[in-house]
Amino acid sequence: MGAGPMGKYKVQILALVLSVVGLGLFAYKVRMLGYPVLPDQDTAVWTVETRVSFVAAPGPVKATLFIPGLTPGFAILDENFVSRGFGFTTPYVSGGRQVQWAVRQAEGPQTLYYRVVVYRDPTRLESDTTPPFPPVPQLAEPFNTAMQMIVERVRGESADPASFTAELLERLARPAGDQEVELLLGPAPDAVDRARTAMTVLAAASIPARLVRGIQVSNRERNAEVVPWLEVHDGERWLYFDPVSGREGLPQDFLVWWRGEDPMVQVDGASGVDLNVSVQSSVADPIVVARRRAEAHEDGVAEFSLFALPIESQAVYGVLLAVPLGALIVVFLRNVIGVQTFGTFMPVLIALAFRETRLLWGVLLFTALVFIGLSFRFYMEKLRLLLVPRLASVLTIVVLLMVAVSLLSNRLGFEIGLSVGLFPMVIMTMTIERMSIVWEERGPSDAIKQGLGSLLVAASCYLVMGLELVEHLVFVFPELLLVTLAATLLLGRYTGYRLTELFRFREMRSGAP
């Protein structure tokens, strides 16, 4: 009241704020927590299985295996250990995380499994501490001189640890003609040798560096190779380099497994140790992944997720959350289209009942119920009952009709008729009462028009509320209801014509004014 143009802005600003909050939360959950926007949109996960087999000499056996701990770009969804007869612990050691299996007495072939399921999580970054400067390596001559010369040369052509490393790896990759590099690398160097040599030179230049080992999880691999990588600290954070090509960065599908010089697996008291790493990619329910991710982030958003509710309550809220959207449709159909209905939100409740009956049966049952109820109501008019007893009688008739329809359809073998019990009976009663009054006072055409309007709105609500995408979105992202609210507020200030008014005022369109 007394709103004027400022009031209009108020509504628009409020709608804007609500939309921003709703969409912001939505975007956060999608982008940062990875909640799925579409239903049945599966998240890729990789199952990495490491199998350690060995032949135990009679006696105690102790096996240690590095397992993923700090994994930039990935997060662990699930992991398990299969080790019959062995006890195990998973301590953190200098190279990362380990599983230590031990048994007092073992003999013959043994197999230990470690399985981890990981998913991509771009928010998971290196959260390691800043390492101390490494001690300058003491090498025998002529290696020491060669090392010093390389440091001098590379330093001359670089500005910071990152460019130093890049330049050094470049030289290590193409040692042709460079005697010092060839001397340090030794004959036929592999990737690990190159990484070790680089670490030695980097240590001489007081740049902390370490060896990282990981595996490529891009696709299915029966026997995955453990790939060395070089990690260099530039004073602020860890940088990754390919020790062979010198390229900076981690490949997208590189799962960091452990760090340092120690071997991946060590077994005491056994022989014939064999290690096999296999990778399998599969899909998982994205919501499970998203929740795990939010838990890992200790994120408050996830704690307020509807998934935290018991399953039965989840089902209830799955329905309830669609109601505001149905209300928005009612607002649209009434104020923009101009459809007339009995009762403001009666169609939404009818639409909820349609969820069980399906549309065609719902419309048929609704029509039949209203039609028969109306006949009774007209008969009751003759009995001259007071209003409330009359309503109560119609209500009783409605309930009896529901029972009758259920029994009849059950006898005929129509399962669908049983769901008639879900119709909101009080709402049906009021609809019948309103319809009979409109029928008497305004004539049958108005009553039928409004009845059909109610059905049309109910069917529209049902169709929209029943969309899988809509159900999914409102349930996973209840904050989107703020956007619905914003749209409703804006429609509340809609001053344009209703579609039906174009028809109603058709005389005003034609001819001279």
Next chain:
Amino acid sequence: MLGWIRTLRERGVLGMNERNTDYIMRLNPRRLYPLVDDKLRTKELAIAAGIAVPQLYGVIRTEHDIGTLAELVRDRQDFAIKPAHGSGGDGIMVVAGRSPRSPDIYRLVDGTVMNEAQIGFHLSNILSGQFSLGGHRDVALLEYCIKVDPIFSDHCYQGVPDIRVIVVRGYPIMAMIRLPTRKSRGKANLHQGAVGAGLDIATGVTTYGVVGNDRAVDHPDTGAPIAGLALPRWEYLLGLAARCYELTGLGYVGVDIVLDRQFGPLILELNARPGLNIQICNRAGLRPRAERAMALPAERDIAVRVARSRELFATPPTPRQAA
């Protein structure tokens, strides 16, 4: 379709949404609604202000009061029963006469005969809120039954024609007359098939006719031409409508007036959300006139307001009339 919207905009047709947000919400404070939604309060207000209304015979407030009906209308041959909170003419029952031999037999205006128990049932329905908005408990008014002014004898099938004037900030901006038909069963309700005829604010002469949403030239039952009927005491009638602004404080109000053979123009009821069909039979949009009235200075002299309105909101002659 965009063309249709543009045409309606150009002709200043006011839509429901715009009427609600830009006029009703702005000009009619909600606390004033009860003054017009309750016909009893409107009537009391009008009587206190010396505005002519149909005489009130009695009020039935409780089921027990229904028994006093005979007492209340003992000396009346005819009377009207109205729910105080009815809308759109719902629940109105007009008793046109009583059997001379047994006074508890009532003859309604449409010819039906009812006994006291049947009338009592109708009263009971009114009390229980069947005709009130939201189904709240209501009271029933017993009042004077309007006698149709003979000037309408050719324009009216049963019932009583009713004049609707839209008054914005005390300035009458548009008017129409609703003429009952056989189809409307004697009710002056456009939705039920009554004829709507535009009234020239300047002269009080009917202009164009509409049945439903379509143009009509002749009255469907009597065949009389709808246009050209001049209402008597037009200036007085506009003044009566304009006074309802001061009476209620509503800045956008629909005033329903009837012409009684004996008492002349009487205020029947007021409406805080008057309908929009008045635009069709006037072939004019409400928006330009309402905007015009909004821009006019606040004027306390009713005669000045009426004169201003008659000057500003005259219906322009049709090309045919001009020629």
